[in-house]
Amino acid sequence: MNENEYKKFIKRYDKFKKNNLPTYFWDEERQVQEYVYFYNGKSWYNVEEAKNELNVNSSLVDALGDIAFTGFYYSFTNRHIRACKNEKGKYVQKYVIGHNHAHSFEDVVKALYLSPESFSISKDEEQFYSKQELEYLRRVQKYLLFIGMKDLKTFKNPISRYQNKKHSKYENALIYSFNDYALEKVMNGERDFRVIDWYPEYKGHEKFKPKEYQALIVDKEDNFKLFVEFTHEEVKLYKEIKHLCIKNDDLKDDDKVILIHFKILEVFN
Secondary structure (H helix, E strand, O other), X not given: OOHHHHHHHHHHHHHHOOOOOOEEEEEOOOOEEEEEEEEEEEOOOOXXXXXXXXXXXXXXXXHHHHHHOXXXXXXXXXXXXXXXXXXXXXXXXXXXXXXEEEOOHHHHHHHXXXXXXXXXXXXXXXXXXXXXXXXXXHHHHHHHHHOOOOOOOOOOOOHHHHOOHHHHHHOOOEEEEOOHHHHHHHHOOOOOEEEEEOOOOOOOOOOOOOOOOEEEEEOOOOOEEEEEEEEEEEEEEHHHHHHHOOOOOOOOOOOEEEEEEEEEEEEOO
């Protein structure tokens, strides 16, 4: 884009020239959302005062962080590009596994997506993440590894990376987490169902069609254990199945529960 094209392009923001706080803008032409404001004040990277300095962010978090002089820091280890000296003493870019950081959770997820094998967060670094974020990253990483994703090690990102046959096999399957006790009962043949609470509006679903309702079962650490297909449902009293479940203090013996029965299609190591 040359200078004249750029000047024409940024005219779309002229209507925000009096706005000094991030203002939501949906750009119909480019089909993107942005937050726009103009800054008049001290420029920290130029000697002169900033005059009508255009600021455009795709993230409201970043836009408000710039104004309030705050932000996020997430550290982790992954495979990433770094400038390194070669044997001739010249700097060249190559992929290395090492410490890295990001200033948005989105960028952390991007780093994980490009390097699911080497991505890790140390115990000391967990302080920078919420419990939800850590659980999200763990599940996503375990799933990417489950479907065979590898670290990106070339400067070109091949389109074949995003045509995953294993994901095609399981993409219609839900993912359910079973505790260790339930998994033990399933693996030794004592249990073949998932339990959900009964509700007054329940009308029953006696039988599922083949391939209609499938799921991947993970343990409490999101390790993939089973691929199952649900076959039918039935209503039982809690006292009839409680010996196959970890004690649930919220349920009384005569409370109804719904059992969703399944057959095991695959067992994963």
